[in-house]
Amino acid sequence: MPPATVHLVIPCYQESGRIGPFLNELCEVTRDLGGVTIQVVEDGSDAAEAARMRDIIAPLCARHAHLRPALFLPQNRGKGGAVYAGWDTAPDVDWLAFVDADGSCSAAEVLNLIRKARLQPTPQTALFASRWDQTGDKVRRQWKRRLMGRIFGTLVSTLLNISIHDSQCGLKLIPRTAYQRIAPGLRIHGFAFDVELLAALHDSGCDFEEVSIAWHETPGGHVHLVRDSVRMARDVLAVRSRRKSGGQGWSSGSRLDA
Ligand SMILES: Nc1nc2c(ncn2[C@@H]2O[C@H](COP(=O)(O)OP(=O)(O)OP(=O)(O)O)[C@@H](O)[C@H]2O)c(=O)[nH]1
Ligand SMILES: [Mg+2]
Structure with a gap:
């Protein structure tokens, strides 16, 4: 049996x-894994930035057949919008994945998660990388981000009644069929898109597993601790009220226990 296929998207905004x-x-x-494609999705940065990205990606595309041509979106959609745009170009793969561009999560961790996904006889359980295990120096983050991460994690699990520690880690693998079931109802395209994705997967009956990974924060992040936390908290509340009103529209599933 050939290994399960994976399409891995790297959402990029000003990442050259x-x-x-x-x-x-x-x-x-x-x-050498076979069956893995990688695609950068450039999310409407300016023309100069797009040119810099082309200069970085073109020689790599020439060397690596599994690096697909980058997708350049004409307008900024937000991280989630870029991930979904990339996923929608691969309607036949077994697994859809994304990883942040900054390398905070190493290539080795990506490889581990792909291998773990491939142990499933058919894609069934979504894999969410997690920075929860903070023993030793496995997870190196500024204390402010660590604290906000904990608060946000508590907010998500409490308000949505889904047991998760870290919904925001920048590496996830989702069964493609599960994504296609919920995709028409996904509305959030900013940094909180993972929360809606989590809720939609959960409500449609797709299980998920949090997988502890090493994470070494890279300087130059785009998330503004205060401004984006407020926006993200607002998005979590929006997901919660959609679920409560029963109008979420992302599945015909039956697991609405929030
Ligand atoms: N497509 C898209 N991607 C974005 C946008 N903003 C950030 N990203 C991407 O989202 C990913 C995560 O953003 P980061 O800048 O690494 O976030 P951070 O501030 O470091 O936060 P953490 O990584 O969670 O500590 C990166 O791959 C970014 O390029 C955006 O507006 N659009
Ligand atoms: Mg980062």
Whole structure:
């Protein structure tokens, strides 16, 4: 049996300064796996940035057949919008995945998660990388981000009544069929898209597993601790009220226990 196929999207906004070494390493470590495609989705940065990204990606595309041509979105959609745009170009794969561009989560961790997904006889359980295990220096983050991450995790699990510690980690693998069931109802395209994705998967009956990974924060992040936390909290409340009103429209599933 050929290994399960995976389409891995890297959402990028103003990432030309950070993505080069990580993309190179990712292409190297996945090259011999077979059945894995990688795609950068450039999310409406300006023309100069798009040109810089082309300069980084073109030579890598020439060396690696599994690095697909980048998708350049004409307008910024937000991280979730970019991930979904990339996923929608791969309607036949077994697994849909994304990873952040900055390399905070290493190429080796991506490889581990792909291998773990492939142990499933058929894609069934979504895999959410998690920075929950903070023993030793496995997870290196600024204390402010660590604290906000904990508060946000508590907010998500309490308000949505879904047991999860870290919904926001930038590496996830989703069974493609599960995504296609819920995709028409997904509305959130900003940094909280993972929360809606989680709720929709859960409510449609798709299980998920949190997988502890190493995470070494890279400087130059785009998430503004206060501004984006407020927006994200508002999005969590929106997901909650949609579920409560029963009008979520993302599935015909039956697991609405929030
Ligand atoms: N497509 C898209 N991607 C974005 C946008 N903003 C950020 N990203 C991507 O989202 C990913 C995560 O953003 P980061 O800047 O790494 O976030 P951070 O501030 O470091 O936060 P953490 O990584 O969670 O600590 C990166 O791949 C970014 O390029 C956006 O507006 N659109
Ligand atoms: Mg980051």
